Amino acid sequence: MNKRYINTILLCSCICFSIIGCKVPAVIQQKENRTVPETFAGNNDTTNTSAVQWRNFFTDQFLISLLDTALKHNQELLITLQEIEIARNEIGMRQGKILPHVSYRAGIGVEKVARYTSQGAGDASTDIKPGKAMPEPLGDFNLSAVAGWEVDIWRKLRNAKKGAITKYLSTIEGKNFVITNLIAEIAASYYELIALDNQLAIVQQNIALQNNALEIVKVQKQASKATELAVKKFEAEVYSSQSLEFTILQRITETENRINLLAGRFPQPVARNHADIATNLLPTTINSGIPVQLLKNRPDIKQAELELAASKLDVKVARAEFYPSLDLSASFGVQAFNPAYITRLPESLLYSLVGDLVGPLINRRAIKAEFYNANARQLQAMFEYERSIISACLEISSTLAKIQNLQKSYTLKSKEVDALTQSIDISADLFKSARADYLEVLMTQRDALDAKLELVDTIKEQLIATVNIYKSLGGGWQ
Numbered sequence: 001m002n003k004r005y006i007n008t009i010l011l012c013s014c015i016c017f018s019i020i021g022c023k024v025p026a027v028i029q030q031k032e033n034r035t036v037p038e039t040f041a042g043n044n045d046t047t048n049t050s051a052v053q054w055r056n057f058f059t060d061q062f063l064i065s066l067l068d069t070a071l072k073h074n075q076e077l078l079i080t081l082q083e084i085e086i087a088r089n090e091i092g093m094r095q096g097k098i099l100p101h102v103s104y105r106a107g108i109g110v111e112k113v114a115r116y117t118s119q120g121a122g123d124a125s126t127d128i129k130p131g132k133a134m135p136e137p138l139g140d141f142n143l144s145a146v147a148g149w150e151v152d153i154w155r156k157l158r159n160a161k162k163g164a165i166t167k168y169l170s171t172i173e174g175k176n177f178v179i180t181n182l183i184a185e186i187a188a189s190y191y192e193l194i195a196l197d198n199q200l201a202i203v204q205q206n207i208a209l210q211n212n213a214l215e216i217v218k219v220q221k222q223a224s225k226a227t228e229l230a231v232k233k234f235e236a237e238v239y240s241s242q243s244l245e246f247t248i249l250q251r252i253t254e255t256e257n258r259i260n261l262l263a264g265r266f267p268q269p270v271a272r273n274h275a276d277i278a279t280n281l282l283p284t285t286i287n288s289g290i291p292v293q294l295l296k297n298r299p300d301i302k303q304a305e306l307e308l309a310a311s312k313l314d315v316k317v318a319r320a321e322f323y324p325s326l327d328l329s330a331s332f333g334v335q336a337f338n339p340a341y342i343t344r345l346p347e348s349l350l351y352s353l354v355g356d357l358v359g360p361l362i363n364r365r366a367i368k369a370e371f372y373n374a375n376a377r378q379l380q381a382m383f384e385y386e387r388s389i390i391s392a393c394l395e396i397s398s399t400l401a402k403i404q405n406l407q408k409s410y411t412l413k414s415k416e417v418d419a420l421t422q423s424i425d426i427s428a429d430l431f432k433s434a435r436a437d438y439l440e441v442l443m444t445q446r447d448a449l450d451a452k453l454e455l456v457d458t459i460k461e462q463l464i465a466t467v468n469i470y471k472s473l474g475g476g477w478q
Helices: 001-022 061-073 075-098 118-124 158-224 228-260 289-296 299-320 365-432 438-472
Strands: 101-111 127-129 137-150 325-336 350-357
Touching: 061 075, 061 158, 061 325, 061 350, 101 127, 118 299, 158 299, 158 438, 228 438, 289 365, 299 365, 365 438
Parallel strands: none
Antiparallel strands: 101 137, 137 325, 325 350
16 A cells, blocks of 8 residues: 555656646757858968967067067956866866765754643653653754765756856867957057157158258258248248157057056066068968868857857756756764763664755746746857857958058059159259259158158058958967
């Protein structure tokens, strides 16, 4: 009879759990799109510049030293390293929930119960041993070990641990992405600093040239070959160039401080290469490879992929909350109302073994809300993953086109600078022989200065575009 009764209870429980399980909301499944173009601009070469280690990609020793400093002291990178440590500890916490936990318990207490209660009446009529009544108040001394374990029936705990591991791996990719951006940002600022040095030298040379022209105009005025208007115009041009010189000096200071911030140090001069910016400071050939390589080369894409995998596991964990959980607990120890009796076995011995099967039945709104949130976060992670792939392909396409167009612009701008440089000497000779007026000389000098500054800007943009394509392809973190 007892066996039939137990079987009936088990059968009813299974039916109830089946009914509950049927009401569990379904997961919104949607496969992420990993499709990428076959090539970049029809290039089928699988050689990829991102495979080059950054120490070999950059050849400027001043820049390499600066990058080494930044990788040790940059605050954003150090913060990211702590995020990795947090994620690693999360794995340990999830692992601890899978394993049984054992603790000890030691207690001392005293209790006086009312006589006119069932416990008080029972104690009053009970002898500890013949002729010796139960003491009042009653002491309580115990020492025991307590164990508990949640049986992972639905893989809820194991999925949570797997999700923590996946998130930990995503933080590592996040660190690699921070390194990639850090290296690219410092390199771009470094080349901007060199460009400013070159522009400062051009302006200073132009000031000397303008001062020389000003002296000639003054002499011509004394000889009544020029007017005071011409003198003032040349003076104004000198003042304008001198003002531009201080503007560039301010930009140099700001760029140095931006580099120092990235390097994690206080304001100080940035050691750098003072060579002509036109010198080949970076590889002139960039191999873009094929788009599918981005899926394994770019840290941000790999991070988004891992976060998507973790979000899928979070959905499984949230769904498992609808099912009953099995908790086992046990205790073993000794207990007595007097310390003297603690060691008297087996009378002072205590033990217990309990199994609880608990599941949600009514008012499951909180569980449903968390499940729907996990489902929505999963879809968010999927869209974020797809967006990272599309963004990477578009970024590379734009940068490759920019490199090509900048090269064409550089060729034309160089010819413009050569022509205007020659026109300066020509205009000066014509002015001395009174065959050109001072306005032609001023305009020629001004146009030459602008063209030279623009040429330096074009070279700078070429260098920065090369750095950006290296970053976009996934290089820099190796």
